[in-house]
Amino acid sequence: MVLPGRAGGRLTPEERGILATLIVQQRSYEGNASLVSRGQPSIRAFILHKGWACAHRSLPSGARQILSVYVPGDLIGYPAAQAFPSEAVLHGHNVSTITDTEVSEIGIDRLSCALALAPGLARAMLWDHARANAMLEERLINLGRRSARERTAHFFLELSVRLGNGAAGHSDFYECPLSQYIVADALGLSAEHLNRVLKQLRLARLLQVRSGSVEILDRDGLVRLADFDSGYLSQQTAAVA
Amino acid sequence: MVLPGRAGGRLTPEERGILATLIVQQRSYEGNASLVSRGQPSIRAFILHKGWACAHRSLPSGARQILSVYVPGDLIGYPAAQAFPSEAVLHGHNVSTITDTEVSEIGIDRLSCALALAPGLARAMLWDHARANAMLEERLINLGRRSARERTAHFFLELSVRLGNGAAGHSDFYECPLSQYIVADALGLSAEHLNRVLKQLRLARLLQVRSGSVEILDRDGLVRLADFDSGYLSQQTAAVA
């Protein structure tokens, strides 16, 4: 989910030009606004410039699962199935803003046509989806086999890296507008239990989560606790033997 | 993960020809053989013709999470990041066969080059990844917010649809070579507890799982229990308003 700033770097100037022509408009949204709704046909995608958002779904029981958290720079709402412009694809989840946001909106139909003309663009979309896939798999492992403490540590480490604080020597502090309720829904935990876990991590001098910001007190400790490996975020390269 | 039989239908004859030239060889594997290993550079993809396989990862604790179960017709091991042939991408998970299998192996480098030449092929890959993404999201909801009974019901319903038994009037019986240990690792449960859950579902006359086969006794009941909606599997279409 990283077209403009990251996979965007892979595009040729010509392809970047094509991308620019696809942008319908710049828009602002308030916090807690709906960008896409489950079941709705998908007609536009978003590039998130400022603010945070999330993809989520609710069950009949009322429980909510957050599938992805989006931070500035991410691409939102492009279901790759739109590679076939003749079909209208229905969104499988909702996307809502968390804070006030600024986005570029892109017409899906135009993007689809452009993919056929610009192979580089299609490859960039593939790259983006690969990264999204890798993140989803990591979250699957989180929810399936890690304890509440491990999940929580993993979540805030991933955010740290995605926000660019991952490199050695970088700051272990970042702004984070997520309420505990949101984090709990992302981790498949109750808000009360998450609160207790955060307290444990704070007392263990591993992680300090205040409202509005996160401070990583002991990155190595957290990495060990969560078995965190950031490779899936950077799509690291290696020499082929 | 459905190139040949399903997304393959979207390809032009010319594109199908390109795909055919990419196949390096047909091969057989025994059950419990390794197709790809985590950390390994990704140099080939597989089309699974016969038999079952799964993608999985193990944690330091020894716990294992199965990320995807592959059935005949699925495309395996193409990390979309390979859209950039100059880079070697490392696999994020392992893929192992479950039963004896027959596969076609495709060279990743050749596939990557072909993507640049055949936009239709790239779009087909996008379509495949969208479906894979949708399945992953559904599993995320499963692990995050559904009880053991609901997860189990959802799992066997999804398999039923993927194996082509989903349409009304179709058989509610299918062959399934998954041991309870494998299903448990896919659902994030202990094998013992899964066994108890299967017993409950059997006694409730909802689902009968024997070794080697699955019989859906009450599809409506299971669908209600699991809040199952197969839309994410078929990528259903709708008229654009």
Next chain:
DNA sequence: CGTCCAGTTGACACCAATCAATAGAGGTGG
């Protein structure tokens, strides 16, 4: 000053993991 929301803490219940043991199926070798 009241309301609302996020955060916090406590008591309790329960779902699911763990530990342990048994049984059956299939394979192997004596």
Next chain:
DNA sequence: CCACCTCTATTGATTGGTGTCAACTGGACG
């Protein structure tokens, strides 16, 4: 043919992690 082993399925007893319910706090805001 039988003894033995391994793997899978099954069941019981017990523990523990996490959810639920409830109450309280503090800050933001009108």
